[in-house]
Amino acid sequence: MNRAGKRLITLAGALALCLVSVPAVQAAPSGTYWTPERMRAAAPLDIRTADASALRVTIPTGEPASVAPMAFPHGGGPWTGGGAVVTTAGRVFFTYQGRNASCSGNAVTSGNKSTVITAGHCVKLDGAYHTNVAFVPAYNNGNAPYGTWNARRTLATPQWDATEDINYDIGAIVVGQLNGQSLTDVVGSQGIAFNQPRAVDAYAFGYPAAAPYDGTRLIYCGGRTFNAFLSNGLGMTCDMTGGASGGPWFRSFSEATGTGTLISVNSYKINIIPTWMFGPYFGTDAQNLHNQAQAA
Template sequence: MIALMPSRPAHRAAHSRRAYRILPTLAAMAALLSVDLPDAAAVPPLGVTAEAGSDAAANRVGALFAGGLDGGHFCTAAVVRSADRNVIATAAHCLDHPDTTVFAPGYRDGTAPYGLWKLTGTYVAPSWTDGQDPDDDVAFATVAPADGGARRIEDAVGGFPVVTEQPADVTVAIIGYPSTDETPLRCANTTSLFSDTQRRIDCPDLSGGTSGSPWLADGALAGVLGGYEAGGTVPEVSYSAVMGDQALELYREAAVSAG
């Protein structure tokens, strides 16, 4: 396992500028190597979808809205660790309109307990921008308080490490927001490789709006819901592009950006 620091789609809609920055020093990267597991909580059996509890992991996951809370949420994203403590991960097809998209971590029942965050930069693979390659349906974005404040999102809710090179049958937990629900759902199950570049999971009820949901392996982000069929055409089966070198490079760029 490598652990490094660094539309509005229905289920599962990305043209973006990219910026390149020098990679952080080894010392800075080392600070983000360890996996910060959320507090233990009762969770449903494998393959069962239920409402996610309000714990540390769920608070790092949020809904993406069109303009504000009254605009409706259409995708999911999660906070990941970064040098400037301001990076989220989602599916590339969720970033069609970055200028009007806002992120609400820990969103529940019409409230945003950690505020709304605007996107200040997006990091999408050229193969997605040019041809929407499902193998690159992974993206990162930097965020800042929508109210113009100077807070850092990772200081508010923490962040997930990012990992690659997971086994074919790794077990992951998914936390995401169906567009018709006002609370997040959680499901964990063992995955399988649909292809060399796509991972599959059987979890019911992950319907429209769950695109971009983090796939968490032992508390670290190992993928996002998206990829093949934009994440899947039925709510019982979902997909994620395998996190590879391209996704890792995007993460590095976002993680050391000035935001």
């Protein structure tokens, strides 16, 4: 695990706020930078890990009793259902502190048809925005069947931009056109919603690349969301690992069509409960980020 993954999340850090956002504008990587070999070799960025003992809180075992589970909860496995999510979800590649790394992301409905939503730490970490950022929808073991879409702008919520506050671990990537076409005209998009109910049946997707996964396939989890313990976000039973960060959480997801409404992203785990995943609540700050990205 890298230094950032080991860093403890403190209550003070979790509650820190800022009022302005400073988006990053970056030069797009060359079209040949992300070769199949570099994509396969990219290290999964660790899902941020919270040390619950440092916060002196009691973590219950099992899913909270107040939350009714889905009829068929799924802790993590390959997605074989097909549908739109196969092309809207993908891997996010970037260079972080001199190494090539990866996360996950998803194309969403947007005015510019070019917006990908991911985790904040997948665009900025340890005070600096990543470079060579690109989105590869429908990634398949080094193959990019719908092309490699280079970022022309990366953004984060103002709270993540200022202090990397885990409550607002949300990022956006605005990609350039490829062969004269816009991203969602090629791969489709998923809807996105804000200020939604906190306890819903949801599906999470991503490309975890740390053991026992290898980053070659789209993985999913399904379950009832519950209130997170160390942040104001949401939790779900899910064993995805590093590289899944930024992958989408959908409510009202249809297994038949592979479509849903994005309400969160994979963000962090608690070190003593590896079977739970947590994501930020999409409130007004997430909505403002989406609006800012789709206008770029």
